[in-house]
Amino acid sequence: MDLVKIKAQAKKEISVINNSRDLERWRVKFLGRKSALSLFFANLKNLSLIERREQGAKANKLREFLEELYRDNKERIAQQEKEIESWDISRPGTKAPTSHLHPLTLTLREITQVFSRLGFAIVEGPEIESEYYNFDALRIPPSHPARDMWDTLWLKSVSKKGRLLLRTHTSPVQIRYMEKHQPPFRIIVPGRCFRHEATDVSHDIQFHQVEGLMVDEEVSLANFKDIIETAIRGLFSQKVKIRFRPSYFPFVSPGVEVDIKIRNKKSGAQEWMEIMGAGMVHPDLFETVGYNKNLWQGFAFGVGVERIAMIKYNIPDIRLFFSSDIRFLKQF
Ligand code: DAH
Numbered sequence: 001m002d003l004v005k006i007k008a009q010a011k012k013e014i015s016v017i018n019n020s021r022d023l024e025r026w027r028v029k030f031l032g033r034k035s036a037l038s039l040f041f042a043n044l045k046n047l048s049l050i051e052r053r054e055q056g057a058k059a060n061k062l063r064e065f066l067e068e069l070y071r072d073n074k075e076r077i078a079q080q081e082k083e084i085e086s087w088d089i090s091r092p093g094t095k096a097p098t099s100h101l102h103p104l105t106l107t108l109r110e111i112t113q114v115f116s117r118l119g120f121a122i123v124e125g126p127e128i129e130s131e132y133y134n135f136d137a138l139r140i141p142p143s144h145p146a147r148d149m150w151d152t153l154w155l156k157s158v159s160k161k162g163r164l165l166l167r168t169h170t171s172p173v174q175i176r177y178m179e180k181h182q183p184p185f186r187i188i189v190p191g192r193c194f195r196h197e198a199t200d201v202s203h204d205i206q207f208h209q210v211e212g213l214m215v216d217e218e219v220s221l222a223n224f225k226d227i228i229e230t231a232i233r234g235l236f237s238q239k240v241k242i243r244f245r246p247s248y249f250p251f252v253s254p255g256v257e258v259d260i261k262i263r264n265k266k267s268g269a270q271e272w273m274e275i276m277g278a279g280m281v282h283p284d285l286f287e288t289v290g291y292n293k294n295l296w297q298g299f300a301f302g303v304g305v306e307r308i309a310m311i312k313y314n315i316p317d318i319r320l321f322f323s324s325d326i327r328f329l330k331q332f
Contacts, residue, residue, distance in 0.1 A: 252279025
């Protein structure tokens with residue numbers, strides 16, 4: 001092998017070496033006793049004196065070059081190996097930022113868990129709803145002033161069941177479920193609702209409700225009171241004070257509202273806060289879905305999920321939930 005080739009190959013091979021074992025192999029191969037260079041030196045004696053001088057000088061230069069190359073790389077690799085050895089693999093790493101659940105998801109999960117334990121199945125319904133399910137079947141005809149209780153976002157389309165809208169509450173799922181199932185049953189319906197409203201600290205155009213519906217042969221307001229008290233105590237505390245107040249919703253009779261006593265954040269005074277509407281299912285609804293209204297009884301309720309979350313986590317403004325403000329979200 002000639003000197004130019006030896007040099008080229010030595011350079012090429014050393015450039016990819018990254019540990020001292022391979023470097024030692026390289027040294028033996030290019031600078032060792034059996035290397036091409038040593039062979040070259042050994043063969044010098046067969047040359048004429050002039051040639052021997054010339055080639056000998058070249059070979060010496062190459063040897064110096066290779067020795068220097070070796071020293072430089074030895075240093076580089078020693079440095080690298082020292083760094084690797086000083087890695088402490090048991091040292092805790094930098095934590096990658098992890099995601100977590102939104103406060104509304106947490107609250108929804110808690111509510112559904114409490115009711116699951118009480119034997120309620122979880123059911124869902126569409127967010128785009130027809131006028132029929134959202135209003136008419138719930139005894140809220142177009143001319144009825146109670147429609148004003150639900151400021152509605154209407155869509156342009158019309159379906160077989162009337163004009164389409166963004167559901168203003170989860171109550172339409174009561175009708176949808178009863179149309180397809182026979183009692184006895186108990187269900188809850190978590191879901192998003194929409195209203196065409198001016199927003200403020202306690203109103204947003206989108207929010208969540210959990211609807212509840214239990215139908216059986218003998219279901220009374222007393223059953224409702226017991227189940228709801230158990231659920232509310234499960235959600236807040238065993239000691240929370242609960243109040244049932246007469247109220248009006250077209251799809252129940254009698255209708256009630258449920259309040260719990262909470263501490264006012266500013267004044268520190270105790271005050272009642274409404275958390276749900278409820279009542280005994282109106283017999284007309286049973287007729288609408290083809291049930292025998294003399295056989296079945298039931299109660300229904302609708303809880304505002306944001307309300308519950310605001311009380312539980314001390315959140316002052318409902319608009320924070322959908323603000324995507326990372327400073328808010330990071331606290332949960
Ligand atoms: N859907 C009612 C609302 O959005 C809440 C409600 C009241 C639901 C009474 C019920 C009920 O199931 O029985 O205001």
